[in-house]
Amino acid sequence: LLNSEVIEPIEKDNICIGVKYKDKNGDIQQIYGNVILDCSGHSAVLGRYYGIPYDIKINCPIIKCIISEANIDIDKIQHLHVYIIGNGDLNYAPNFPPCTAFAFSKGGKNMEVGLMLYMRQAIKMKTVNIPSDDEIMMVWDKLKQNYPGFSEFLKEARIDYEELTAISNARLVKHVLPKAGVVLIGESAGFVDPFGSSGLYSSMEMANFFVKMLSRKLDYITDSNSTDSKHKLEIWSSKNINEYKKQWNKDPTFKYIKKSYFQTGIFYWYIL
Known part of the structure; x- marks a missing residue:
């Protein structure tokens, strides 16, 4: 089987x-x-x-990304780091749904980073346009490049795995x-x-x-x-x-x- x-x-x-x-x-x-x-x-x-x-109604888009050679001080980065991004916070994507960028250590200079969209809230918000996969990846690329705090982890890091998928956590x-x-x-x-x-x-x-x-x-x-x-x-x-x-x-x-x-x-x- x-x-x-x-x-x-x-x-x-x-x-x-x-x-x-x-x-x-x-x-x-x-x-x-x-x-x-x-x-x-x-x-x-x-x-x-x-x-x-x-x-x-059930699934939320999520990007899962595994990086190595991350720009981190392992003594300071021991827990989950979360960056909450509201609707309208991104000037290059003003109608993007509320979302969270996250990062946590997997040992040494290895990390898992990613982006999760909150569709439970988004479908009720008049200021949100439900994004295509291409739009989600565009926002993700910009967050990796220049989002305060979050992008620091990815400076000179190597991306070993990256995928846009979904998780059933809207309701x-x-x-x-x-x-x-x-x-x-x-x-x-x-x-x-x-x-x-x-x-x-x-x-x-x-x-x-x-x-x-x-x-x-x-x-x-x-x-x-x-x-x-x-x-x-x-x-x-x-x-x-x-x-x-x-x-x-x-x-x-x-x-x-x-x-x-x-x-x-x-x-x-x-x-x-």
Whole structure:
């Protein structure tokens, strides 16, 4: 299954029972399961198929850049450095969305630097034009060259990796079970800590929660000697799906991430 690409879900009795995928040779294959977890990040193949508006409401553009030979004093640069840039702050891009340039050490003179746009706020602002990829890269190039404080790190530094991508941290996906049989996990669910845009811990906690809960349900139904088709229908009944949602909303990690989104929303609304 390595080097394979999911194409679309397979459904039966209005339940997702598997996926079609393209293998490394380009051949279309099928695979089945009692539960399908979409952990494909901001690309969220199944999430998009079932209508989650990632590009409009969930994803934020982000540039990730790894540099070496950075212009830093490692004794002074031990923590994350953040440069908050409001709408209208850049005279060469007055309608650019609010964003943050960031930099942190990866040991020695190696650093990760980047730029993240805040689309949750931007789509509500009349003074913002949603930028193209070329416009984002133009702003990024200028920030590297002459933004006070930030550009100092990049003087004579070597860029080892640079990519414009996205991260699902504008807001939580409302329906993490968008279809019977499917659970969106981690970034596919917008389940990222918005304070630092880190999603590894929260994604693992979310996966652990749903795997444990659904495994218990599968064991219980399987022990009742139901047929395969019958126990799929029971696992994904409306009653059970509603119960899964209720249990998830009570989970401490979910409550923490939801609260973090609320707090960062207020914070950035006032300062940006």
